[in-house]
Amino acid sequence: MSAHSDTSHGTMGQLMTGFALAAILSIIPFALVMMETDIAPSTLVAIIMGLGAVQIVVHLVYFLHLKSSTEEGWTLAATVLAVVIVAIVLAGSLWVMHNMNANMMPMTEGNMVMDPEATPGASMSGHEDHN
Numbered sequence: 274m275s276a277h278s279d280t281s282h283g284t285m286g287q288l289m290t291g292f293a294l295a296a297i298l299s300i301i302p303f304a305l306v307m308m309e310t311d312i313a314p315s316t317l318v319a320i321i322m323g324l325g326a327v328q329i330v331v332h333l334v335y336f337l338h339l340k341s342s343t344e345e346g347w348t349l350a351a352t353v354l355a356v357v358i359v360a361i362v363l364a365g366s367l368w369v370m371h372n373m374n375a376n377m378m379p380m381t382e383g384n385m386v387m388d389p390e391a392t393p394g395a396s397m398s399g400h401e402d403h404n
Contacts, residue, residue, distance in 0.1 A: 298327055339355070
């Protein structure tokens with residue numbers, strides 16, 4: 274037998290526990306945003322990012338079976354790599370969202386009304402005088 278077949282890939286109960294935790298950790302941020310709570314936006318972003326980081330850990334433990342009891346140090350290397358990737362993804366996501374928010378045109382009433390004269394093809398609408 275190979276060394277790979279000696280390790281456990283988890284029982285159905287463990288997989289269902291991981292699935293339930295992942296689902297709950299997805300539903301909570303969705304509910305916080307959809308219920309339009311009175312939480313400050315920066316606090317809400319921190320909560321969502323924290324729950325996202327916890328969800329990544331749940332995936333690593335329950336689905337990728339990353340455990341501290343494994344020999345040889347590969348688990349430590351994988352954990353360090355996972356932490357670095359999580360930090361890059363979270364920081365990059367915040368950076369992109371901040372820059373998109375800062376560089377978007379503000380939505381005012383004047384921006385939302387379309388001027389029919391400035392619309393391409395407006396002269397073809399049939400509202401012209403042919404006198």
